[in-house]
Amino acid sequence: MAFENAVNSTVHDTVDQGRQTAEHASDAAKDGYRAARKYAKGIGINFDLPDFVRREPWMAVAAAFAIGYVAAQILRRVS
DSSP states (O other): OHHHHHHHHHHHHHHHHHHHHHHHHHHHHHHHHHHHHHHHHHTTOOOOHHHHHHHOHHHHHHHHHHHHHHHHHHHHHHO
């Protein structure tokens, strides 16, 4: 019984840590998006990403794939 409680406790702690990490990553992504949007508006570029994704979903998926591929290649070469 003690072993079972220890395993349950560990699993719950791990799930909570994963949830907190996901929340932090989500907040960081939102902050990054806001900062990029503010910078773009500051230099005169008015680009509404949510509107673009609604209008051109396949282009948005292709762009996300390309960005992810480039980031993976950079990370692979750095590490």
